[in-house]
Amino acid sequence: xxxxxxxxxxxKYTSLSAIDVEKLIEIEATLSYYAELTDxxxxxxxxxxxxxxxxxxxxxxxxxxxxxxxKSVIGKFVFESFEPAVFTAFKNKEKxxxxxxITQEGITVEQNVVPLFNDNQQVIAVLIQEKQVVIQTTPKSxxxxxxxxxxxxxxxQNSQPIPVVSDLLVESIILTNHENKVIYSNPAGYRLISELxxxxxxxxxxxxxxxxxxxxVYDKGDDVFFLEITIDRKSFIVKKIPIRHQNDKVTLLxxxxxxxxxxxxxxLMMKTFAIREIHHRVKNNLQTVTSLLRLQMRNDLSASSxxxxxxALNRIYSISSVYELILENEDNAEEKVDVIALSKKIGNKxxxxxxxxxxxxxxxxxxxxxxxxxxxxxxxxxIICELLQNALKYAFxxxxxxxxxxxxxxDASTISLDISDNGVGMQEVKASFGMEIIIRLVEYxxxxxxxxxxxxxxxxxxxxxxxxxxVFILND
Numbered sequence: 001x002x003x004x005x006x007x008x009x010x011x012k013y014t015s016l017s018a019i020d021v022e023k024l025i026e027i028e029a030t031l032s033y034y035a036e037l038t039d040x041x042x043x044x045x046x047x048x049x050x051x052x053x054x055x056x057x058x059x060x061x062x063x064x065x066x067x068x069x070x071k072s073v074i075g076k077f078v079f080e081s082f083e084p085a086v087f088t089a090f091k092n093k094e095k096x097x098x099x100x101x102i103t104q105e106g107i108t109v110e111q112n113v114v115p116l117f118n119d120n121q122q123v124i125a126v127l128i129q130e131k132q133v134v135i136q137t138t139p140k141s142x143x144x145x146x147x148x149x150x151x152x153x154x155x156x157q158n159s160q161p162i163p164v165v166s167d168l169l170v171e172s173i174i175l176t177n178h179e180n181k182v183i184y185s186n187p188a189g190y191r192l193i194s195e196l197x198x199x200x201x202x203x204x205x206x207x208x209x210x211x212x213x214x215x216x217v218y219d220k221g222d223d224v225f226f227l228e229i230t231i232d233r234k235s236f237i238v239k240k241i242p243i244r245h246q247n248d249k250v251t252l253l254x255x256x257x258x259x260x261x262x263x264x265x266x267x268l269m270m271k272t273f274a275i276r277e278i279h280h281r282v283k284n285n286l287q288t289v290t291s292l293l294r295l296q297m298r299n300d301l302s303a304s305s306x307x308x309x310x311x312a313l314n315r316i317y318s319i320s321s322v323y324e325l326i327l328e329n330e331d332n333a334e335e336k337v338d339v340i341a342l343s344k345k346i347g348n349k350x351x352x353x354x355x356x357x358x359x360x361x362x363x364x365x366x367x368x369x370x371x372x373x374x375x376x377x378x379x380x381x382x383i384i385c386e387l388l389q390n391a392l393k394y395a396f397x398x399x400x401x402x403x404x405x406x407x408x409x410x411d412a413s414t415i416s417l418d419i420s421d422n423g424v425g426m427q428e429v430k431a432s433f434g435m436e437i438i439i440r441l442v443e444y445x446x447x448x449x450x451x452x453x454x455x456x457x458x459x460x461x462x463x464x465x466x467x468x469x470x471v472f473i474l475n476d
Contacts, residue, residue: 031060054078089113172255283323318385337377358401371472379445395423420460
């Protein structure tokens with residue numbers, strides 16, 4: 001391998017400094033000698049910068065050794081489930097060994113790994129020595145009468161052992177005999193037992209002695225048993241399947257490590273609690289602002305000032321309604337808001353506090369169940385608020401009663417919100433702060449369009465916006 005190639009791989013995939021790379025280049029120059037001396041394959045692996053994997057940056061093969069690899073593996077990614085010893089050496093900063101690892105060619109090898117340090121005693125790479133496992137031509141006595149195909153290796157005379165499927169699984173597959181001693185484990189199982197027990201070898205030790213939490217599993221006798229357990233901040237699901245054949249008693253254990261999943265669930269739960277707490281505070285703060293505005297309104301205000309205060313209160317209430325609906329549903333992790341319920345909440349509140357004595361507010365949803373995320377819900381709340389304020393303020397001048405219809409419709413890709421009244425009608429569209437709010441929210445937040453539809457009586461406004469990832473529609 002040329003020096004420029006090792007430099008290219010390290011620069012592209014790792015965060016190593018130029019000095020660290022030069023050190024690896026020096027070591028790489030000696031790999032072929034060690035390969036010949038030990039009749040082993042030699043590799044240098046480095047950790048990737050942004051992924052929990054490693055990458056092969058150098059290799060050397062012995063000339064006399066039977067070929068484990070059909071072609072170069074430089075530049076290949078290395079995964080922990082296949083080569084746990086590599087990642088153990090990185091994490092623990094000390095030598096690590098395993099009697100069964102899976103090569104890039106799917107061949108089982110014995111592997112010894114030592115960390116490589118820079119001048120600051122930081123692990124910059126690992127040096128790996130691989131040798132093919134000794135061919136076992138006679139199955140162990142525990143397997144001779146075994147009535148199933150799950151054995152450590154499928155062995156034929158004068159051939160390389162072929163790893164069974166269990167070697168490729170991330171779940172721990174463990175077989176124990178009548179004394180509860182381990183007679184087989186896949187790489188994941190070996191790593192699990194080693195990590196929990198602190199032992200490198202455990203062939204002649206009862207598994208329930210070194211892992212006491214499994215005692216409950218073995219106490220169930222011949223029953224198929226399922227156990228979820230947490231120990232040393234690690235969570236597992238243990239499945240036990242007893243297997244009998246003549247005088248043999250073998251127990252199959254399938255152990256699935258849930259630790260990472262539990263951590264993710266806890267993180268998600270904490271984020272959900274934090275978000276809900278933020279929603280509570282936002283809602284409470286909006287209520288505080290509302291109270292301050294109402295206190296201010298008790299002073300002698302002109303009619304125009306009082307009207308402006310009332311419009312501000314309605315806008316604040318509309319935003320607050322979004323958070324109230326979110327907080328009403330404790331299971332609402334996605335923060336979905338029922339838009340129909342939101343429009344009814346805002347509409348009924350505004351009509352109930354308006355100066356027009358008798359306004360009939362009617363909703364038509366055509367059995368549309370429309371939901372959206374909180375951001376779009378706030379935009380829709382303000383749009384509905386502004387359109388209703390315009391209708392209540394201008395449509396029924398000189399009248400004591402009137403009618404406002406709010407209608408939701410949808411097709412395959414578009415939502416339509418129509419608000420119409422039977423008032424005096426709009427003679428001309430005047431620029432105003434409320435109209436600017438409507439147009440900006442519709443066009444920029446909803447990516448939709450706002451229009452005023454000609455009507456023989458009253459005013460008819462329409463909002464159309466597309467269905468998106470933030471909008472959910474369900475039809476009865």
